[in-house]
Amino acid sequence: MDMLHQRSARQAWGVRAAWLLLALVAALYCGWRFAGPSPLQTNLLALLPATEADPVAERAVDTLASALGDRTVFLVTSNDDAHAKAAAKQLGAALQKSGAFGSVTAELPPFDLAQIAALYMPYRFGLLAPADRAALAGGAAGALGTTLRDTLAQRIYSPLRGGLTTPLADDPFGWLERWLGGLPLATSNLEVEDNLLVAHRGASTGVLIVATLPGSAYETKTQHAVHAALAQSESALREAFPDVSVARTGAVFYAESARSASEHEVHLIGVASLCGIALLMMWVFRSPRLLLLGFVSTALGIVCALAATLLVFGKLHLLTLVFGASLIGEAVDYSIQYFVVYLGAQRNWDARCGARAVRPALTVALLTSLLGYAILMWVPFPALKQIACFAMVGIVTAYASVLWLLPALLTRAPRRSRQRVFARSARLLTLWHRTIGGQRAWFVAALLLIVAIPGWLRLTSDDDIHLLIQRDPSLVAQEDKVRDAVGVDNSAQFFVVRGDTPEAVLQRAEALGAKLDALNGTTNQVGSYQSVTQFVPSAKQQSEDRALLAQHVFNDPAALRATLLQAGFKDEVADAWLAAYAQPQPPLSVERWLAAPWSQPYRHLWLGEVDSATRAYAAVVIPQRVTPHNEPALIALAQGLPGVAFVDKAASVSKLFGAYRVDSGWWLGGALTLVLVLLTVRYAPKQVPSRDVPQKVPLWHRVRGGIATTLPVLLAVGVTLAVFGYAGVPLNLFNWLALMLVLGVGANYAVFLREGCLRADADADLGAVWTGVLLSAATTLLSFGMLGMSGMPVLKSFGATLALGIAVSVLLAPIGMPSESRRAA
Known part of the structure; x- marks a missing residue:
């Protein structure tokens, strides 16, 4: 006996050492990951799946998000013009000095607009404004000569011109100057005053400050630096200029707000869950030792889940972290079932026998839970895949630690x-059980069905993505203020134009631009738009413009030279201009334009080569104003042009939500069927005892156990949907996905009770099982119920659905127990 005891002790120490090693490895890995660049992901776009059928369109979404994500904008406003400008200069200097930003632009650096004209000057004979093109193409030969003389005279004797100008000797007829006037360099309400970007709205003056970040807006280090720098700078600004207000917008502020809110919720949910679970377990078990061991099992599950998620995905989204805090209530369920067996055994306790006693119940419960979470892995939402991975690893680890x-x-x-x-x-x-179980179970089920049907008929849905991603209202108000001052309405909807060559992309973008110009004469007008072709026309268009000049202007060089001399041009100037035309230049290319430093603010319009295998190229065209009224016309316009797609990320995600919401109903039905099959196989007797010869069990008796055990969670799903219908709460995808987890978690309670009936020797033992079930449900409700109070609409939908479904599941769980007569048999 002593040798057997020693061997058992050595095995126990070996198991403890192995689990300790696992915990240390997982904890050290998590510590290492958090010690470096933060693995926390605060980018809201990371929540969303790839929604565009065309991968080029999806890349365009990422490119624009990246281009705009590292840009931060401040608007300094005051009713005193001088104060607004002075405050803007002070704020810009303070932010630049803080080192939290890569660059800060308050006062515009000296810039010679001639640099822009200099880029286009060699290509001027292929650049015609639409009005000049129409005048040249539509004019008769005689009338055109008169028009050219009038244009030349107006160009020579016109008063001083502003904006982009060209030398008279290089552009005598002003064609290039008028083309430059059409560049979308100033598509906002901003004006340049005292080297500042200023917007006047009523009596107030707003001065714009643009800053770029040294790193990603979603890095915690960057967020902390920006927050500290802005707090200090604004404090000094309020002391110097009490009448000045500062509005700000940028991805870094939304990311910092989301991170702070999520960290607060992690602490709130985690601490509240831990305290509540600790109080419940102490009240029931009256044992600090069992409380500690329960949390050891739970902590192992969460640490291993965290390490596995970081290892698989590389990043940890805040949504996953908040959800992980609520996993405490579910992970502790397995240890609770083990503890009730432990306390029920009293002096006859054998640890291995106790583990064997709970293994069937825990195994069936684990399989049903894994089924619910595994379905989340199939949904193409990155955050949901992370949640599923986190939860599956966590509960598997908790299960293994209990056994x-x-x-x-x-x-x-x-x-x-x-x-x-x-x-x-x-x-x-x-x-x-006597109230709702046995033969009464069918009456209870029918009654609940009758009550639920009107609620089901009142169910509605709302898949709008904006209802699921909560943004800080104060930041939204500040963003709207900046948008109103700048005058830019849209950055979320755009066209993606693709082609096999850059030239094909430019030609298709020009065709799209012509269609958009035509819309501006209708009720579906979109205002102005930004397109790379406004900066670089296609080679075809440049060639056609040059051909137009050749046909109508340079067709008689001698007469043209005489016209220039008659207007007062010197011989050498006229000859130089004519010689410049005679030396053909290759057309202006996108690469040449991209190489110009001043093109930097507009480079996001050109995506370039997006697929090296097929050598596909793409660009984006951004209309200024997209409304629900004109959006159908824009979609139809894109569908009528080859290689053009209209992208509305929010609408695409909402549409995908709706499609998966419908599919999730079928997934839930399939999952319920699988659970029914699993429980039927588990609880189907092979034969019934007979006084003479064992008899085969009729089909109804073989499936009755599985149906009875599945019925509570099935009714819980139905009642939950009915409550949402009666309450008028529209359903979204996340409500349905939470019902998957109601199935996975809620089915456990009926399983625990039925397994308890299979092994119970006395009512007190079954009472211990029921105590464990109620305690498990209470801890799970506490954790998931806290999610219902989350500020994240996604988690709120999860939490409310889970809490309601689990509450009904545990109340109806005794339906799954066999009747007292069959238990006695």
Whole structure:
């Protein structure tokens, strides 16, 4: 016996050492990941799946998000013009000095507009404004000569011109100057005053400051630096200029707000769940030791889940972290079931026998839970895949720790008995089972069905992505203020134009531009738009413009020279201009334009080569104003042009939400069927005892156990949907996905009770099982119920659905128990 005891002790120490090693490895890996660049992901776009059928369109979304994500804008406003400008200069200098920004532009650096004209000057004979093109193409030969003389005279004797100008000797007829006037360099309400970008609205003056970040807006380090720099700079600004207000917008502020809110919720949900679970377990078990062991099992599950998620995905989204805090209530369920067996055994406790006793119940419960979470892995939402991975690893680890670690730690018999509590629980269970179980179960099911049907008929849905991603209202108000001052309405909807060559992309973009110009004469007008072809016309268009000049202007060089000389041009100037035309230049290319430093603010319009295998190229065209009224016309316009697609990320995600919401109903039905099959196989008797010869079990008797055990969670799903219908709460995809987890978690309670009936030797033992079930449900409700109070609409939908479904599941769980007569048999 002593040798056997020593061997058992060595095995126990070996198990403890193995789990300790696993915990250390997982904890060290998590610590290492968090010690470097933060792995937390605060980018809201990371929540969303790839929605565009065309991968080029999806890349365009990422490119624009990246281009705009590292840009931060401040608007300094005051009713005193001088104060607004002085405050803007002070704020810009303070932000630049802080080192939190890569660059800060308050006062515009000296810039010679001639640099822009200099880029286009060699290509001027292929650049015609639409009005000049129409005049040249539509004029008769004689009338055109008169028009050219009039244009030349107006160009020579016109008053001083502003904006982009060209030398008279290089552009005598002003064609290039008028073409330059059409560049979308100033598509906003801003004006340049005292080297500042200023917007006047009523009596107020707003001065714009543009800053770029040194790193990603979603890095915690960057967020902290920006927050600290802005807090200090604004404090000094308020002291110097009390009448000045500062509005700000940028991805870094939304990311910092989301991170702070999520960290607060992690602490709130985690601490509240831990405290509530600790109080419940102490009230029931009256054992600090069991409380500690329960949390050891839960902590192992969460640490391993965190390490596995970081290892698989590389990043951890805040949504996953908040959800992980709520996993405490579910992970502790397995240890609770082990503890009730431990306390029920009293002096006859054997750790290995206890593990064998709960293994069937925990295994079936684990499989149903894994089924619910595994379905989330199939949904193409990155955050949901992370949540599924986190939860699956966590509950598998908790399950394994209960079966192997807890028996190695809980070797001594309990010092005190909870038989009185278990006996009272058994009496309560018996009374409740007699009320809703047995033959009455079908009456209860029918009654609930009758009550639920009107609620189902009132169900509605709302898949709008904006309802699921909550943004800080104060930041939204500040962003709207900046948008109103700048005058730019749209950056979320745009066209993607693709082609096999850059030239094909430019030609298609020009065709799209012509269609948009035509829309501006209708009720579907979009205002101005930004396109790379406004900066670089296609080679075809440049060639046609040059051909137009050749046909109508340079067709008689001698007469043209005489016209120039008659207007007062010197011989050498006229000859130089004519010689410049005679030396053909290759057309202006996108690469040449991109190489110009001043093109930087507009480079996001050109995506370039997006697929090296097929050598596909793409560009984006951004209309200024997209409304629900004109959007159908824009979609139809894109569908009528080859290689053009209209992209509305929010609408695409909302549409995808709706499609998956419908599909999730089928997934839920399939999952319920799988659970029914699993439980039927588990609880189907092979034969019934007979006094003479064993008889085969009729089909109804073989499936009755599985149906009875599945019925509580099936009714819970139905009641939950009915409540949402009666309450007028529209359903979204996340409500349906939460019902998957109601199935996975809620089915456990009926399983625990039925498994308890299979192994219970007395009512007190069954009372212990029911106590464990109620305690498990209470801890799970506490954790998931906290999600219902989350500020994240996605988690709120999850939490409310889970809490309601699990509450109904545990109340109806006794339906799954066999009747007292069959238990006695």
